[in-house]
Amino acid sequence: MKTTMLKKYNVAAPRYTSYPTVPYWETGAFHEDEWLEGLGPSLASLNNEDGISLYIHLPFCERLCTYCGCNKYITVNHDYEIPYINTILREWELYLQHFTERPRLREIHLGGGTPTFFSPANLTRLLTAIFDTVDVLPGAEHSFEGHPNNTTPGHMQALYDLGFRRMSLGIQDLDLNVQTIINRIQPFENVRNCVEAARNIGYTSINFDLIYGLPLQTLKSIKETFTQCMHLLPERISFYSYAHVPW
Numbered sequence: 001m002k003t004t005m006l007k008k009y010n011v012a013a014p015r016y017t018s019y020p021t022v023p024y025w026e027t028g029a030f031h032e033d034e035w036l037e038g039l040g041p042s043l044a045s046l047n048n049e050d051g052i053s054l055y056i057h058l059p060f061c062e063r064l065c066t067y068c069g070c071n072k073y074i075t076v077n078h079d080y081e082i083p084y085i086n087t088i089l090r091e092w093e094l095y096l097q098h099f100t101e102r103p104r105l106r107e108i109h110l111g112g113g114t115p116t117f118f119s120p121a122n123l124t125r126l127l128t129a130i131f132d133t134v135d136v137l138p139g140a141e142h143s144f145e146g147h148p149n150n151t152t153p154g155h156m157q158a159l160y161d162l163g164f165r166r167m168s169l170g171i172q173d174l175d176l177n178v179q180t181i182i183n184r185i186q187p188f189e190n191v192r193n194c195v196e197a198a199r200n201i202g203y204t205s206i207n208f209d210l211i212y213g214l215p216l217q218t219l220k221s222i223k224e225t226f227t228q229c230m231h232l233l234p235e236r237i238s239f240y241s242y243a244h245v246p247w
Contacts, residue, residue, distance in 0.1 A: 010241075036098070039095075039098050040098045040099075040100070043095070043098055043099050043100075043103075044099070044100050044101075047099060047100075047101065047103055047104050050106055051103075051104035051105055051106035051137045051140075052103055052104065052105055052106065053105075053106055053107045053108070053109070054105065054107070054108045054109070054130070055108075055109050055111060056088060056108065056109070056110050056111070056126075057071065057111055057112065057113065058084070058110060058111070058112045058113045058114070058115040058117065058118060059071050059072045059073050059112055059113035060072070060073050060074075060075060060080060060081075060084070060112070060113050060114060060117040060118075061073070061074055061075075061112065061113055061114045061117060061147075062074070062075070062076050062114070062117065062150070063183060063184075064183060065170075065172075065182055065183055065184040066181075066182050066183045067172070067182045067184075067211065067214060067242055069243055069245050070112070070113065071113070072112065072113045073113070078117070078119070081117075081118050081119065081122045082122065085118075085122055085125060085126045088126060089126070089129050089130075092129075092130060092133070096133060102133075102134065102135055103133065103134040103135070104134065104135050104137055105130075105131075105134040105135065105136050105137060105140060106137045106139075106140050106141070107140055107141045107142060107143070108127070108130070108142045108143075109142070109143050109144070109145075110123075110143070110144035110145060111144075111145050112145055114145075114146075114147050114150065115144050115145055115146065116144070116146045116147060116150050116151040116152070116155045117150070120152075120154045120155050120157070120158035120159075121158075123155070123158060123159065124158050124161075124162065127159075127162050128162070131162070136163065140163065141165065141166060142159075142162070142163050142164040142165065142166065143164065143165075143166030143167065143168060143205070144159055144164060144166075144167060144168070145167075145168045145169075145170065146167055146168070146169055146170075146194070147169070147170060147186070148169055148170075148171070148186045148190040148191045148193075148194045149186050149190055151167075151169070151194055153197045153201065156197060156198050156201050156203065157201055160201050160202055160203065164203075165202070165203055165204050165205060166203070166204075166205040166206070166207070167198050167203050167205070167206050167207070168206075168207040168208075168209060168238075169191065169194060169195075169206070169207070169208055169209065170184075170209045171186075171191060171208045171209060171210055171225070171229060172184060172209065172210060172211045172214065173210065173211065173214055173217055173221060173222065173225050174188050174191075174221075174224070174225040174228050174229075175216075175217070175218075175221035175224070175225065177216045177221075178214050178215070178216050178217050178221060181214075181215045181216050182214060182215065188228055191229075191232065192232060195232045195234075204235075205235045205236070206232075206234045206235055206236075207234060207235065207236040207237070207238060208229050208232075208234045208236075208237050208238070209238050209240065210222070210225060210226070210229070210237060210238070210239050210240070211239075211240050211241070211242050212239060212240070212241055212242065213241050213242035214242050
């Protein structure tokens, strides 16, 4: 059964961070008018059924993790926060113009990049502006991605106060040799402190992202990473394959 499951799921698939997914990109035949024509009916259909889900991409990181294939911008200049938030809110206003009734929100996910690059106050400003324009459905589930080195109790509390109960941490591998070569050094103590702070605040769902196939990674190192992670009792572990993109 294990072999059958591995063969079934060990296949290449588009990343959720690309939407529409790459095989459907036809930029030469894609125009704004066509997008707007399809947007209204799509939003109306989703809104009338189960409500809408929002993914908000916050692309800034202070350091480059060299395994990363996501859309990101490396900087230590936090002056980018306000202009970027203002741009997101202008885009949201465009969507609002094409709803036939007030949006019904069932979930928000903050991804990146590093969402906790943004200050707790600025994340609150962004999300409050969106929540003020929607009806949040009962049982709505909001989540965010965080870096163990810079996700503070202040971040967690601010997002918890807005209804967030899920946190996803990028762990990848806890072996120092692997962390060094991928330029993402985060001691286990940082991960543990982050998880304990989240539990104390009241978060009920914590995910760890791990990657297999990283440079210098061994079967022993990934087993030890899993053992350490399991001591923290995450509700979920997402185990991804490393995708090598030389550029």
